[in-house]
Amino acid sequence: xxxxxxxxxxxxxxxxxxxxASAQALPELGDVSQATFSPLQExxxxxxxxxxxxxxxxxxxxxxxxxxxxxMGGRLAxxxxxxxxxxxxxxLNDSQINAFALPGGFIGVNVGLILAAQxxxxxxxxxxxxxxxxxxxxxxxxxxxxxxxxxxxxxxIAAAILLSRVSPDAAQAAFVxxxxxxxxxxxxxxxxxxxxxxxxxxxxxxxxxxxxRGMVAFFERLQRATRAxxxxxxxxxxxxxxxxxxxxxxxxxxxxxxxxxxxxxxEFHLIRARLRAELLPPREAIAFFEASLAExxxxxxxxxxxxxxxxxxxxxxxxxxxxxxxxxxxxxPANPVLETLACxxxxxxxxxxxxxxxxxxxxxxxxxYRALLYDYADALVxxxxxxxxxxxxxxxxxxxxxxxxxxxxxxxxxxxLGRPLAxxxxxxxxxxxxxxxxxAVEQLRIGLKTGDGDFYELSGAEARLRELTRLDLDAxxxxxxx
Numbered sequence: 001x002x003x004x005x006x007x008x009x010x011x012x013x014x015x016x017x018x019x020x021a022s023a024q025a026l027p028e029l030g031d032v033s034q035a036t037f038s039p040l041q042e043x044x045x046x047x048x049x050x051x052x053x054x055x056x057x058x059x060x061x062x063x064x065x066x067x068x069x070x071x072m073g074g075r076l077a078x079x080x081x082x083x084x085x086x087x088x089x090x091x092l093n094d095s096q097i098n099a100f101a102l103p104g105g106f107i108g109v110n111v112g113l114i115l116a117a118q119x120x121x122x123x124x125x126x127x128x129x130x131x132x133x134x135x136x137x138x139x140x141x142x143x144x145x146x147x148x149x150x151x152x153x154x155x156x157i158a159a160a161i162l163l164s165r166v167s168p169d170a171a172q173a174a175f176v177x178x179x180x181x182x183x184x185x186x187x188x189x190x191x192x193x194x195x196x197x198x199x200x201x202x203x204x205x206x207x208x209x210x211x212x213r214g215m216v217a218f219f220e221r222l223q224r225a226t227r228a229x230x231x232x233x234x235x236x237x238x239x240x241x242x243x244x245x246x247x248x249x250x251x252x253x254x255x256x257x258x259x260x261x262x263x264x265x266x267e268f269h270l271i272r273a274r275l276r277a278e279l280l281p282p283r284e285a286i287a288f289f290e291a292s293l294a295e296x297x298x299x300x301x302x303x304x305x306x307x308x309x310x311x312x313x314x315x316x317x318x319x320x321x322x323x324x325x326x327x328x329x330x331x332x333p334a335n336p337v338l339e340t341l342a343c344x345x346x347x348x349x350x351x352x353x354x355x356x357x358x359x360x361x362x363x364x365x366x367x368x369y370r371a372l373l374y375d376y377a378d379a380l381v382x383x384x385x386x387x388x389x390x391x392x393x394x395x396x397x398x399x400x401x402x403x404x405x406x407x408x409x410x411x412x413x414x415x416x417l418g419r420p421l422a423x424x425x426x427x428x429x430x431x432x433x434x435x436x437x438x439x440a441v442e443q444l445r446i447g448l449k450t451g452d453g454d455f456y457e458l459s460g461a462e463a464r465l466r467e468l469t470r471l472d473l474d475a476x477x478x479x480x481x482x
Contacts, residue, residue, distance in 0.1 A: 039085070039104075042140055046104025051435045053090070053108070060093040060111060062278065063370040063405070064337060068271045069109055069127075072120075076128050079207035080135045080200075087131070093279065097222065101130045103139050111275050118221075118299070120268040121205065121214025128201035128208075129215065136200060138193040198250050211262040216250045223247065269300035270337040273307030277314070285311035302331030310341060318348050336366040343375060352383040370403070377409045386416035404433035421453035425461050428468065437472035444468065 053059055060066075066089070073089040087105040095112040102108065107130050109123075117123045133139065198215070205212040223244075277285045289308035291297070298304045309324035322345055329338055339362040347355035359376035366372060373396060380389035390413040393406050407430035414423035424447030431440035444465040447453075453461065 039140075043086070043104035046102050046106045047435060049102055050088075050090075050106050053102075053106075054434055058092045058094055060091040062091065063374060064340065065111075065114075065271050065275055066091055067370055068267055069114075072124055073107060073127055073131065076124060076204045076208045076210075077131050077135075079204045080131065083135045085135055087134070089127075099126045099130050101133045101139065105134050107131065107134070111279065114272055115275060117218065117272075119211070119214055119217070120264040121211035121262055122218040123214075123268070124205055124208070124210040125201065125212070125215030125218055128204040128210075129197045131204060132197040132200035133193065136193070136196055138197070141193075195246060195249060198246060199253065202250065202253055206257060209262065211260075212257055213254060216247060216254065219247055219250070264299070266300075266303075266332055266335055267337060269303035270306055270332075270335070272299075273303040274310060274337070277307045277310040280311075282311055282315040286315060300332075302328045305331070306338065306341065309345070313341070313345060313348060316348075318345060321345050322349070334365075336362070336369040336372065339366065340369070340371045340375065343372065347375075347379055352379065355379055356383070370405075374405055374409065377406075377413070381409070381412050381416055384416075386413040389413045390417070402429065402433065404430045407433065419452060420450040421447040421457055421461060423447070424450070425464065428464070432468060432471070435475070437468055437475050440468045441465065441472050 054061075069091060070089045073087060077085070077087050085105050087107060089107050089109065092108055092110050094110040095115075096110055097112050097116045098110045099113055100108050107127065109127065113126060114123055202212045202215060205215060273289075276288065280288065286308065289304050289311060292304050293301070293308070305324045305328035309321045309328060312318075312324060313321040321341075325338070325341055325345060329342075332338065339358075343355055343358040343362055346358045356376070356379065359372060359379065362372050363369075363376065373392070377389045377392050380386070380392065390410065393410045393413065397403075397406055397410070407426050411423050411426035411430065414420075414426055424443045428440040428443035428447070431437070431443060444461055448458070448461055448465065
């Protein structure tokens with residue numbers, strides 16, 4: 001997240017000076033001067049912050065990588081006992097080695113953390129640590145400990161505590177604006193909770209089937225990096241203070257666990273290769289994977305071929321992409337990541353019918369894989385078959401809730417069919433899933449002015465407009481407007 005956005009969160013000020021940010025800060029939290037800060041209040045604060053996170057350019061909504069991280073996080077969180085905490089996992093396109101927990105169970109992971117890890121259990125160890133901060137209610141306890149009856153002060157201090165974990169700049173901004181003593185006290189409290197998060201995290205790792213030694217291996221490597229980087233230490237160490245005592249404590253707990261080797265999943269290596277192939281310029285990515293294969297410096301040879309195939313496709317070298325993908329498929333078991341790239345290669349090579357057949361067959365095996373579904377619907381719209389795209393999307397949309405991207409694909413399908421009211425209503429639902437209720441209201445108003453739709457469609461749109469207007473008013477009431 002950019003420093004302007006972070007400083008705005010910390011101070012609870014209007015975000016007008018931050019590109020892409022709305023002019024609202026933190027929600028009114030109610031009277032939290034008592035000894036508790038409820039899960040509902042935590043979630044409301046987290047949702048308010050997440051509306052701005054999603055609008056930030058660093059937010060990385062790539063379905064394959066996000067689903068992988070969410071699957072790992074869900075597997076770990078499922079091992080936690082005595083909590084019904086809802087979790088949402090997301091990625092940031094940031095090369096710094098970092099991860100952090102926000103109020104209400106929102107957990108962010110920097111791409112740089114996944115690329116720096118040398119095993120899947122190392123990534124899982126960091127995520128288990130962050131999950132434990134949430135399940136042990138460290139955030140709520142820090143806020144309740146402040147015991148302030150002034151909502152504005154409490155909200156700004158809470159944001160400083162939480163977002164200093166994302167960037168050291170956040171705490172400095174709080175100091176500059178006169179919150180130094182209170183924030184430092186709360187940051188010290190956070191450091192005292194690190195050991196508890198380590199202990200609970202180790203338990204989650206073991207129960208979820210990961211190697212608990214991954215946590216200490218990662219911390220030890222970061223600690224060695226501290227000596228190399230000096231003041232420019234990896235951001236995870238600056239936002240998650242680490243010392244020899246913490247590492248020794250983790251090692252002591254590991255002595256009571258029997259050793260067993262835990263292999264990495266195929267998906268771990270493929271997603272790492274995918275992130276590198278997508279985020280580097282195509283020619284740089286090709287050079288990286290060519291060198292890793294030539295020098296045999298890789299964690300997984302098949303995944304390096306996959307990365308080279310994806311990089312070649314991005315460089316419009318379809319034939320090389322096909323060859324490298326075939327090499328990857330010879331070394332790796334069948335999985336949806338390879339199938340998705342195979343269909344993308346078929347789509348790039350043409351004709352459309354071959355790609356459609358590829359997607360249909362792949363979805364038979366992996367019917368819930370989001371990337372395949374999105375790609376197929378997109379290909380159908382581009383291939384001038386919006387009715388088939390609409391049928392595909394609507395078959396996956398539940399009666400309530402739903403996926404923001406599915407609604408956007410639904411809107412594109414309706415636009416291609418010349419149905420503007422339905423198009424704008426679908427776009428409104430996409431915005432609503434992001435918490436952007438004002439934009440959703442505007443979409444419905446535009447749709448109702450088109451003169452499209454029958455009596456039932458108009459009635460449904462008007463009812464939904466009233467509902468979204470109420471949600472927008474509630475969100476504005478929750479926000480601290482300047």
